[in-house]
Amino acid sequence: MLAAGYLRGAIREAREQIGMSQAELARQIGISKNAMNDIETGDTDPRASRITAIALALDVSTDFLLGLDIGYRRAKRDKHVVEKCKAFAHIPASAPVTPPPTDKRPRTRKAASVG
DSSP: OOSHHHHHHHHHHHHHHTTOOHHHHHHHHTOOHHHHHHHHHTSSOOOHHHHHHHHHHHTOOHHHHHTSSOSOOOOOOOHHHHHHHHHHTTOOTTSOSSOOOOOOOOOOOOOOOOO
Protein backbone atom coordinates (compact mmCIF):
# COMPACT_ATOMS: atom_id res chain seq x y z
CA MET A 1 0.00 0.00 0.00
CA LEU A 2 0.98 3.57 -0.68
CA ALA A 3 2.40 5.09 2.51
CA ALA A 4 -1.15 4.77 3.78
CA GLY A 5 -0.26 5.74 7.31
CA TYR A 6 1.09 9.07 6.16
CA LEU A 7 -1.54 9.70 3.52
CA ARG A 8 -4.49 9.17 5.85
CA GLY A 9 -2.91 11.33 8.56
CA ALA A 10 -2.18 14.12 6.09
CA ILE A 11 -5.72 14.06 4.70
CA ARG A 12 -7.21 14.19 8.18
CA GLU A 13 -4.84 16.98 9.30
CA ALA A 14 -5.58 19.16 6.27
CA ARG A 15 -9.32 18.45 6.48
CA GLU A 16 -9.47 19.37 10.17
CA GLN A 17 -7.35 22.52 9.62
CA ILE A 18 -10.12 23.97 7.44
CA GLY A 19 -12.99 22.49 9.47
CA MET A 20 -14.26 20.14 6.76
CA SER A 21 -16.02 16.85 7.49
CA GLN A 22 -15.32 13.61 5.62
CA ALA A 23 -18.79 13.87 4.07
CA GLU A 24 -18.11 17.40 2.78
CA LEU A 25 -14.77 16.35 1.29
CA ALA A 26 -16.35 13.28 -0.32
CA ARG A 27 -19.12 15.42 -1.83
CA GLN A 28 -16.58 17.92 -3.23
CA ILE A 29 -14.52 15.26 -4.98
CA GLY A 30 -17.50 13.20 -6.13
CA ILE A 31 -17.22 10.01 -4.08
CA SER A 32 -19.30 8.44 -1.31
CA LYS A 33 -18.63 9.13 2.35
CA ASN A 34 -17.80 5.43 2.78
CA ALA A 35 -15.19 5.60 0.01
CA MET A 36 -13.66 8.70 1.65
CA ASN A 37 -13.61 6.90 4.99
CA ASP A 38 -11.83 3.92 3.36
CA ILE A 39 -9.17 6.26 1.97
CA GLU A 40 -8.72 8.10 5.26
CA THR A 41 -8.47 4.88 7.30
CA GLY A 42 -6.02 3.32 4.85
CA ASP A 43 -8.36 0.51 3.79
CA THR A 44 -7.97 1.51 0.14
CA ASP A 45 -5.32 3.29 -1.91
CA PRO A 46 -6.65 6.20 -3.97
CA ARG A 47 -5.54 6.53 -7.59
CA ALA A 48 -3.47 9.55 -8.64
CA SER A 49 -6.45 11.53 -9.93
CA ARG A 50 -8.24 11.06 -6.60
CA ILE A 51 -5.19 12.29 -4.67
CA THR A 52 -5.10 15.33 -6.96
CA ALA A 53 -8.79 15.99 -6.35
CA ILE A 54 -8.32 15.69 -2.57
CA ALA A 55 -5.35 18.08 -2.67
CA LEU A 56 -7.36 20.63 -4.66
CA ALA A 57 -10.36 20.38 -2.33
CA LEU A 58 -8.17 20.77 0.77
CA ASP A 59 -5.96 23.44 -0.82
CA VAL A 60 -2.72 21.58 -0.11
CA SER A 61 -0.09 20.11 -2.39
CA THR A 62 -0.08 16.47 -3.44
CA ASP A 63 3.48 16.39 -2.07
CA PHE A 64 2.10 17.19 1.38
CA LEU A 65 -0.49 14.40 1.14
CA LEU A 66 2.15 11.90 0.02
CA GLY A 67 4.68 12.87 2.68
CA LEU A 68 7.16 14.46 0.29
CA ASP A 69 6.64 17.92 1.80
CA ILE A 70 6.62 18.15 5.57
CA GLY A 71 4.21 20.45 7.38
CA TYR A 72 0.74 21.66 6.57
CA ARG A 73 0.51 24.87 4.60
CA ARG A 74 -1.94 26.32 2.15
CA ALA A 75 -0.98 25.75 -1.46
CA LYS A 76 -0.27 28.72 -3.68
CA ARG A 77 -1.77 27.86 -7.03
CA ASP A 78 -1.77 29.51 -10.42
CA LYS A 79 -5.29 29.59 -11.90
CA HIS A 80 -4.05 27.89 -15.08
CA VAL A 81 -2.54 25.00 -13.08
CA VAL A 82 -5.76 24.57 -11.08
CA GLU A 83 -7.81 24.26 -14.27
CA LYS A 84 -5.43 21.61 -15.66
CA CYS A 85 -5.55 19.65 -12.41
CA LYS A 86 -9.36 19.81 -12.29
CA ALA A 87 -9.52 18.47 -15.84
CA PHE A 88 -7.11 15.65 -14.93
CA ALA A 89 -9.11 14.74 -11.82
CA HIS A 90 -12.45 15.03 -13.68
CA ILE A 91 -13.69 17.83 -11.43
CA PRO A 92 -16.13 20.32 -13.00
CA ALA A 93 -14.42 23.63 -13.80
CA SER A 94 -17.15 25.44 -11.84
CA ALA A 95 -16.33 23.55 -8.62
CA PRO A 96 -14.68 25.75 -5.97
CA VAL A 97 -11.01 25.08 -5.26
CA THR A 98 -11.61 25.34 -1.54
CA PRO A 99 -14.74 25.64 0.52
CA PRO A 100 -15.69 29.08 1.78
CA PRO A 101 -14.47 29.79 5.32
CA THR A 102 -16.90 28.77 7.99
CA ASP A 103 -17.36 29.90 11.55
CA LYS A 104 -19.02 26.63 12.52
CA ARG A 105 -17.40 24.46 15.10
CA PRO A 106 -17.02 20.77 14.20
CA ARG A 107 -20.17 18.82 14.97
CA THR A 108 -20.08 16.20 17.68
CA ARG A 109 -22.38 13.27 17.97
CA LYS A 110 -24.91 13.24 20.76
CA ALA A 111 -25.65 10.08 22.64
CA ALA A 112 -28.86 8.39 21.57
CA SER A 113 -31.72 8.47 24.05
CA VAL A 114 -32.84 5.12 25.34
CA GLY A 115 -36.33 4.65 26.48
